[in-house]
Amino acid sequence: xxxxxxxxxxxxxxxxxxxxxxxxxxxxxxxxxxxxxxxxxxxxxxxxxxxxxxxxxxxxxxxxxxxxxxxxxxxxxxxxxxxxxxxxxxxxxxxxxxxxxxxxxxxxxxxxxxxxxxxxxxxxxxxxxxxxxxxxxxxxxxxxxxxxxxxxxxxxxxxxxxxxxxxxxxxxxxxxxxxxxxxxxxxxxxxxxxxxxxxxxxxxxxxxxxxxxxxxxxxxxxxxxxxxxxxxxxxxxxxxxxxxxxxxxxxxxxxxxxxxxxxxxxxxxxxxxxxxxxxxxxxxxxxxxxxxxxxxxxxxxxxxxxxxxxxxxxxxxxxxxxxxxxxxxxxxxxxxxxxxxxxxxxxxxxxxxxxxxxxxxxxxxxxxxxxxxxxxxxxxxxxxxxxxxxxxxxxx
Amino acid sequence: xxxxxxxxxxxxxxxxxxxxxxxxxxxxxxxxxxxxxxxxxxxxxxxxxxxxxxxxxxxxxxxxxxxxxxxxxxxxxxxxxxxxxxxxxxxxxxxxxxxxxxxxxxxxxxxxxxxxxxxxxxxxxxxxxxxxxxxxxxxxxxxxxxxxxxxxxxxxxxxxxxxxxxxxxxxxxxxxxxxxxxxxxxxxxxxxxxxxxxxxxxxxxxxxxxxxxxxxxxxxxxxxxxxxxxxxxxxxxxxxxxxxxxxxxxxxxxxxxxxxxxxxxxxxxxxxxxxxxxxxxxxxxxxxxxxxxxxxxxxxxxxxxxxxxxxxxxxxxxxxxxxxxxxxxxxxxxxxxxxxxxxxxxxxxxxxxxxxxxxxxxxxxxxxxxxxxxxxxxxxxxxxxxxxxxxxxxxxxxxxxxxxxxxxxxxxxxxxxxxxxxxxxxxxxxxxxxxxxxxxxxxxxxxxxxxxxxxxxxxxxxxxxxxxxxxxxxxxxxxxxxxxxxxxxxxxxxxxxxxxxxxxxxxxxxxxxxxxxxxxxxxxxxxxxxxxxxxxxxxxxxxxxxxxxx
Numbered sequence: 001x002x003x004x005x006x007x008x009x010x011x012x013x014x015x016x017x018x019x020x021x022x023x024x025x026x027x028x029x030x031x032x033x034x035x036x037x038x039x040x041x042x043x044x045x046x047x048x049x050x051x052x053x054x055x056x057x058x059x060x061x062x063x064x065x066x067x068x069x070x071x072x073x074x075x076x077x078x079x080x081x082x083x084x085x086x087x088x089x090x091x092x093x094x095x096x097x098x099x100x101x102x103x104x105x106x107x108x109x110x111x112x113x114x115x116x117x118x119x120x121x122x123x124x125x126x127x128x129x130x131x132x133x134x135x136x137x138x139x140x141x142x143x144x145x146x147x148x149x150x151x152x153x154x155x156x157x158x159x160x161x162x163x164x165x166x167x168x169x170x171x172x173x174x175x176x177x178x179x180x181x182x183x184x185x186x187x188x189x190x191x192x193x194x195x196x197x198x199x200x201x202x203x204x205x206x207x208x209x210x211x212x213x214x215x216x217x218x219x220x221x222x223x224x225x226x227x228x229x230x231x232x233x234x235x236x237x238x239x240x241x242x243x244x245x246x247x248x249x250x251x252x253x254x255x256x257x258x259x260x261x262x263x264x265x266x267x268x269x270x271x272x273x274x275x276x277x278x279x280x281x282x283x284x285x286x287x288x289x290x291x292x293x294x295x296x297x298x299x300x301x302x303x304x305x306x307x308x309x310x311x312x313x314x315x316x317x318x319x320x321x322x323x324x325x326x327x328x329x330x331x332x333x334x335x336x337x338x339x340x341x342x343x344x345x346x347x348x349x350x351x352x353x354x355x356x357x358x359x360x361x362x363x364x365x366x367x368x369x370x371x372x373x374x375x376x377x378x379x380x381x382x383x384x385x386x387x388x389x390x391x392x393x394x395x396x
Numbered sequence: 397x398x399x400x401x402x403x404x405x406x407x408x409x410x411x412x413x414x415x416x417x418x419x420x421x422x423x424x425x426x427x428x429x430x431x432x433x434x435x436x437x438x439x440x441x442x443x444x445x446x447x448x449x450x451x452x453x454x455x456x457x458x459x460x461x462x463x464x465x466x467x468x469x470x471x472x473x474x475x476x477x478x479x480x481x482x483x484x485x486x487x488x489x490x491x492x493x494x495x496x497x498x499x500x501x502x503x504x505x506x507x508x509x510x511x512x513x514x515x516x517x518x519x520x521x522x523x524x525x526x527x528x529x530x531x532x533x534x535x536x537x538x539x540x541x542x543x544x545x546x547x548x549x550x551x552x553x554x555x556x557x558x559x560x561x562x563x564x565x566x567x568x569x570x571x572x573x574x575x576x577x578x579x580x581x582x583x584x585x586x587x588x589x590x591x592x593x594x595x596x597x598x599x600x601x602x603x604x605x606x607x608x609x610x611x612x613x614x615x616x617x618x619x620x621x622x623x624x625x626x627x628x629x630x631x632x633x634x635x636x637x638x639x640x641x642x643x644x645x646x647x648x649x650x651x652x653x654x655x656x657x658x659x660x661x662x663x664x665x666x667x668x669x670x671x672x673x674x675x676x677x678x679x680x681x682x683x684x685x686x687x688x689x690x691x692x693x694x695x696x697x698x699x700x701x702x703x704x705x706x707x708x709x710x711x712x713x714x715x716x717x718x719x720x721x722x723x724x725x726x727x728x729x730x731x732x733x734x735x736x737x738x739x740x741x742x743x744x745x746x747x748x749x750x751x752x753x754x755x756x757x758x759x760x761x762x763x764x765x766x767x768x769x770x771x772x773x774x775x776x777x778x779x780x781x782x783x784x785x786x787x788x789x790x791x792x793x794x795x796x797x798x799x800x801x802x803x804x805x806x807x808x809x810x811x812x813x814x815x816x817x818x819x820x821x822x823x824x825x826x827x828x829x830x831x832x833x834x835x836x837x838x839x840x841x842x843x844x845x846x847x848x849x850x851x852x853x854x855x856x857x858x859x860x861x862x863x864x865x866x867x868x869x870x871x872x873x874x875x876x877x878x879x880x881x882x883x884x885x886x887x888x889x890x891x892x893x894x895x896x897x898x899x900x901x902x903x904x905x906x907x908x909x910x911x912x913x914x915x916x917x918x919x920x921x922x923x924x925x926x927x928x929x930x931x932x933x934x935x936x937x938x939x940x941x942x943x944x945x946x
Binding site for chain 1 (some may be wrong): 440466467487677679682684686692694695724726866869872883887888910911915937
């Protein structure tokens with residue numbers, strides 16, 4: 001059985017590298033100014049490679065399922081990895097409708113980032129607690145994540161649209177926000193880097209601190225810029241924290257999470273600055289020339305079409321299947337748990353997106369910004385609600 | 397009632413006030429000249445007179461118009477979205493510990509912010525009057541907007557005239573004009589259209605090719621589903637539709653199930669709790685090792701359900717008939733006669749009985765003078781012994797704690813029992829008072845000659861079962877099902893129409909779809925293959941290019 005788990009991990013590594021290669025191949029299709037015939041070949045090669053990567057990741061999923069005896073979607077690592085796989089699947093779905101190579105060039109790096117992000121969390125195969133022992137685990141979770149992945153494609157199309165269309169000759173609100181969106185991607189890279197580098201070095205330092213009349217201890221896996229409130233460090237040789245976390249922060253791990261966040265944001269900022277200094281202009285402005293050949297009307301339609309396809313899938317998985325399972329497991333179909341509420345908020349948001357587009361003519365830039373906000377809501381529900389607002393769904 | 401009308405100057409058809417496109421020939425009736433090629437026609441609701449856009453006289457019109465505005469509808473959804481998010485900043489009251497005062501909890505845990513949050517009522521946000529009104533307003537808006545737009549759209553689309561005015565065609569987004577057109581080409585077009593599964597309507601040589609009209613009903617179907625769902629949630633307040641209760645039942649015990657009019661009883665034959673241990677499959681070893689506490693594996697109550705068959709005369713003993721036996725497991729509730737029992741909570745090692753002995757305080761060997769056992773379900777009050785001793789159980793606290801030095805009971809469940817005994821030695825009238833609890837033996841006067849010590853105890857598990865009956869579920873399920881049908885119908889199909897208008901010189905072709913223009917344009921290109929028709933052009937993009945060039 002242990003062999004099956006390591007085989008499964010190998011499939012995931014292979015998938016990761018194939019996606020990396022596919023990204024490069026998609027980049028080649030954009031830059032290729034040769035004949036149409038050549039370009040067709042390059043596109044086929046890029047999308048074919050993506051499919052191979054997807055199959056490898058599918059094998060990861062199946063082998064891990066067999067090894068664990070349950071669908072590997074029961075902790076944060078497994079769920080985010082699966083979300084990355086569904087993102088690739090959603091991309092393939094829309095690729096075969098519209099055949100836009102640019103979509104691959106932008107989707108694959110985000111899928112890679114998701115898988116890298118997932119790998120920072122504990123990767124061992126966990127047994128299921130009683131409330132998760134149900135067929136609805138994989139019916140509900142897979143449908144939700146497919147729905148969210150298709151909706152994420154609308155974010156990617158929206159992002160392409162904005163980079164292509166926002167006027168970069170002058171600094172405006174739009175250019176600033178666009179840079180902030182790009183910066184968050186750098187911050188995610190920062191998170192992955194800082195977590196995996198210090199994990200590789202085996203860094204650890206332990207604090208003791210008072211918590212609700214008790215003394216608790218917390219182990220930091222990255223150096224403390226921010227220590228727990230009134231915390232005492234147990235390892236003398238380690239760097240001591242620059243500041244203490246404010247006392248209003250709740251939860252045993254609050255200071256540790258804040259520390260990780262600050263590290264990610266700082267490192268993300270440094271990375272962003274380096275890239276910006278090399279390019280000597282806004283990052284979106286540097287990407288813009290490569291997108292000149294893209295048809296904005298088409299990108300806008302993909303952005304909308306992804307919402308049109310993803311919204312029913314998300315509703316089915318995130319609200320209806322969720323409610324059926326909640327009725328079986330917790331005796332109520334709806335309980336205003338934060339995760340449930342944020343699924344409802346996602347539903348409300350995309351309902352607004354569709355009404356504004358279909359009835360009030362919000363096309364193009366407005367629609368693209370809405371797609372970006374929608375993805376921010378999905379990510380908030382996936383990450384912040386799990387890690388910060390503890391509820392019935394918190395895995396980590 | 398007198399109604400203003402507009403007469404079409406092309407065909408003489410009398411249209412209702414507010415109509416944008418003549419219902420018969422399709423000539424645009426708006427103020428802009430029908431020949432203005434640069435302005436695309438607004439095809440929303442096919443140019444029919446929408447009630448809310450035409451009538452604004454009585455108070456009813458004004459209310460109607462308010463709710464039928466998409467702007468208002470969207471605003472209401474955005475308000476619901478923001479307030480829902482506010483409710484997740486701090487845990488709702490139902491998720492804070494049950495045994496503390498809510499106000500104190502929010503103040504102590506979250507400081508001033510928590511206090512304000514509580515005072516604004518955000519700790520119970522989703523059941524607040526204003527949140528419910530907000531959801532109700534969205535429901536009303538959905539209902540009114542569906543009738544306001546749906547009825548005229550239905551009328552317009554079921555009475556389409558294939559022959560359309562050129563003013564209509566020239567202002568469609570997709571447009572093509574060709575010099576030649578003959579019978580062979582018509583045959584080829586009809587063949588291509590059928591291949592793409594278009595329905596063909598013909599009048600005087602004019603063609604209307606249409607497909608996916610039913611996609612236009614999608615929004616109205618999904619709105620209907622939502623209305624049914626929202627109404628379904630209201631039925632929860634009808635007493636017999638919804639029951640929600642909770643019962644503790646100990647192993648070996650049979651108790652009446654609350655909220656069932658004393659009709660049903662449940663017996664707990666055994667409660668099983670399992671954790672993942674060392675003998676699990678090897679794959680889990682690492683995870684189990686990394687986890688600090690035990691990981692729960694299985695909770696199960698082996699239960700029997702009985703129905704009371706007695707005639708309900710007061711004082712009559714219940715006559716229990718077994719109607720169901722089975723396991724109640726998390727994710728697998730036990731269902732009977734419309735009720736469901738869920739494994740919801742448990743208490744392990746609750747005390748069943750306790751055994752004590754009486755000995756002299758000075759006796760180092762603590763030799764028993766008397767021994768007795770207390771059944772905690774039904775404690776006896778008096779114990780008399782052959783050697784003349786007598787013990788009276790004066791007070792029993794099933795779940796005792798000290799409240800400012802006074803013993804009190806937190807609950808009625810024997811989780812931490814405490815006892816006050818009166819010990820009467822032989823031929824004594826005045827008892828010695830003695831307090832006993834687990835690990836405690838308090839002598840209030842400090843000069844007792846006798847002492848009571850715990851010698852043994854029996855424990856058992858208690859299972860917390862929640863009882864639900866919810867007859868609103870079928871209504872909610874129906875609503876959700878209709879919603880899904882509607883949303884798929886509206887989102888996964890599109891309504892496409894192509895008009896073929898022969899002229900003296902050749903033919904005009906115009907196309908319209910409610911969405912996904914890119915795919916539609918490709919399809920029209922395919923339909924034109926094998927004919928000499930000019931490729932269809934997107935007038936909107938052309939006009940943009942014109943503007944950018946000038």
